[in-house]
Structure formats: C-alpha cells, structure tokens
Amino acid sequence: MRWPSFHRSLAGKPVAVILLEQSFDPAELLNAQQAQIDAAAGEGSYGALATFVGTMRDSNEGDAVVAMRLEHYPEMTEQQLQKIIDTASQRWPLIDALIAHRVGEIVPGDPIVLTAVWSKHRAAAFDACRYLMEALKTDATFWKKETLADNSERWVERNTPGYS
C-alpha cells in the first residue's frame, strides 16, 4: 500500500489505523481491507459492513470555508485510535475494523475520516461503527484550523453533537 498503515491482530485478522497526508478514496481503502480479510479468513467470512465517511463542508458557523489544516499529535493519535478499535473489539463480535483519517491540508469535498466495521451480523457492525466515530471525536488528538474566504484563519473550538 502507498499509505502508512499500522496493523494489529484482531483474532488473527487485519485491523488498521491509517493516517493519510493526501486525499484518499474511501472505496479504495475498503476494497484493499476486504482483500486482506478475504485472504486471512476466506471469502464470505463476514455478513455485514458498516461504514461512515466524514467529508469537509464548504461552510462552518455561517462562514464560507475554503481550506482546512488538520494538526495532530502523531504518536498519541495512533495509540488512541488503536485503543478505540481494541475497545470496540471487546464490546462487539467484530471480524475487522478500519479507521482512516486525514492530516495536513484539506479542501471542501475531501474525505476527512473513514470508519468501517465488518462483522457477521448488522447489529455489531452498525453499533461498533458508530462507537468508533464517536470515540474518535472525543479521544483522538486532532485539531482543525479553518481558512475563510478572506484568507483569515481560525481554530475550530468544538465538535457538533453526534446524536440528533
């Protein structure tokens, strides 16, 4: 793979945390991960895949946003994301999980984050995928700095609620 990845074993199968400095295609990452699952466990090992993709909006707090820079604390980010996957794998019967997250410069429309969970049945996939995303929002050490239309910059101060 051309991106840096950090694999650990979940019941002997691939589990990945991927931090990317360049734009990514969520479908490409999902396909690559599924190829690894199939190679490790055989085709048909899972019956459910739940995914979430967060993308960059062109506005925030009523202002047009033209770009954003994602800063992070590299070692801690990796450790916290791995811990989130470990916790999910203890709470739900997962076959595999993937978290991919952008860092660096991004523009509206770019994917920022991908969370994906493979399991035998939909309940674990839906619930664990939601857990990965919400835990990432509170524990993973990323910070967003927006560039507005007039070229001024501002830090995003808080996340929006995850539940409607």
Add this chain to the structure above:
Amino acid sequence: MSIKVKFFATLRESLDIDQVDVDAAKAPTVADAWHAATAGAVMPDHVLCALNLEHVPPETAVSDGDEVAFFPPVTGG
C-alpha cells in the same frame, strides 16, 4: 533528569512553545509540568492533559523521562 513537555494547536500558538524539556524535580505532577514549561502561566480551564500518550487529569504524578502534553478540546473526525 527531565520531562518532555509538548503543546498543540491554540496552546502551541499562544504560548509560542512547541516542545520543551523541564527539570523532573520541578514537575512532580502534570500540572507542575505546565507551570515549569510556561514560566508560571495560568492553565486555561479547557486545557486537556496527556501523560505518555494517554489522557490524564492534571494532578497525575510524573516521573523522569515521561512525556507530558497539553492541548485544547480535540476536533477531529
């Protein structure tokens, strides 16, 4: 005998400190490491703390060789 102290995002910019080593004897806790690294600046209420890559409260004890970090609420995802 030192502790590595890192600052991120708004804190890194407002304090103008990316990373600094402080004397372990002056930083028995995470909060003390803040004061030693910032020359006594008041820690804002919203600041989050980490010790060796784990989230911790500011009163957590620190040992020689540890890495302490301070940052605002996270906004990833």
